[in-house]
Amino acid sequence: MTDETLTAPDPQDEQRCGYVALVGRPNVGKSTLMNRILGLKLSIVTAKPQTTRQRISGIKTTAEGQVVYVDTPGIHRAAGRALNRHMNRVARASLQDVDVVLFLVEAGRWTNEDDHVAQALERVGVPVLLVVNKIDRVSDKSGLLAWLKEHAREDRFEHVMLVSAKSGAGVDDLEDRVTELLPFSRPLYDEDQFTDRSERFLAAELVREQLTRRLHQELPYALTVEIEEFKRDKNLLRIGAIVWVERSSQKQIVIGKGGNVLKQVGSGARAALEQLFDEKIFLRLWVKVRRDWTDSEQALRELGFDDPAG
Structure with missing residues (x-):
């Protein structure tokens, strides 16, 4: 009997684990999406832009593995005050040492701020998924298809995912796609831990x-x-x-x-x-x-x- 037959494979060796950054301009639904994925209220959410000021990680552990979602402040051009500069630094620093980036935009609306974020992501050396949020607000589906054809170029993004963070539509498919892109690795955090924050x-x-x-x-x-x-x-x-x-x-x-x-x-x-x-x-x-x-x-x-x- 060989050593191989005596040693059973460790299920954790078949799991995936990694960091996923949620980025985008202010008020596109990054915090709402992370809360939806986690199934609990972690990031605060208001109708006002720039509500998120600091990085906060939400940890989701399943049988398939562990995903650490990193919610970030909205990246914006106007950064005159120290607080605004701080938020931009936090958002950009969060792009380092992650395995996947989710670039959130609002369905049917692409602004100069979105262009600003997209340009920053061109230098990121990991898969970038374009996550088109708030699809529940779009009644003209043909118009949405034309909009996607204009902005969601294949050479720019690994995948394009349509979701509604508010209703949950498309979120399960997004999670599956994210998990597929993560490396095989043992969990980084305990199974019952849901954030890295105090x-x-x-x-x-x-x-x-x-x-x-x-x-x-x-x-x-x-x-x-x-x-x-x-x-x-x-x-x-x-x-x-x-x-x-x-x-x-x-x-x-x-x-x-x-x-x-x-x-x-x-x-x-x-x-x-x-x-x-x-x-x-x-x-x-x-x-x-x-x-x-x-x-x-x-x-x-x-x-x-x-x-x-x-």
Whole structure:
């Protein structure tokens, strides 16, 4: 009897594993798609562009293998302030050391920003899939075919996939295609791990999501959230968060008359936190001013923004 007959093959040797970057201009549905694939709320989602500011990885483990999806800020041309430059650096750095890139665009709409992203992807040495999102909004299918013929050139993309991140249409096929392109490898993370981010980071993001949803168009870009307290006490998780703004006038808007806005934010955030962590939450929020923090590289570092170069 030979050694080969004594040794059974390891099923993990037949699995695929790798990193997949989700890129595109702001507000094309990258975070919604990752949440759909994972089957849980990981990346925050709002109707406002540039909601995602930092890289966040979502890990999906199945019998076929493990896929680490990397959600990134939207790549955009206008990058005057330090925060905008930071988001562009994060998005571009996420293209390094990945196995597949998903380039998301909006069905029937190709902008100069999409061209800007496409040009950046021409130098990527891994398969790039064009993922046409929001197909549920397109009623003119013949028009969509003509649009695809114009923009989805075969020499530019490995595959073209039509999906609706909102409804889930086409997402299973996309996942199958992604898995086929990944190398054979053992899993990088434990089977029950769903992100590489800390609980503090996730808590701050969920609070910021509620602020973004409840405040007017411009103010969300001038605020960030820092977790000051994160402590489990018997059957209660105590979270204390500071909402940083740039102006005293912005502080009053966030608090609201009689504290009503901050109370609404706290109520919504607490519900989202309890759903994510599956435990009772006691949440306290403070609003403080740090002038011009969005245009200060030092302030960004001190407030916990990752340096993709470091």
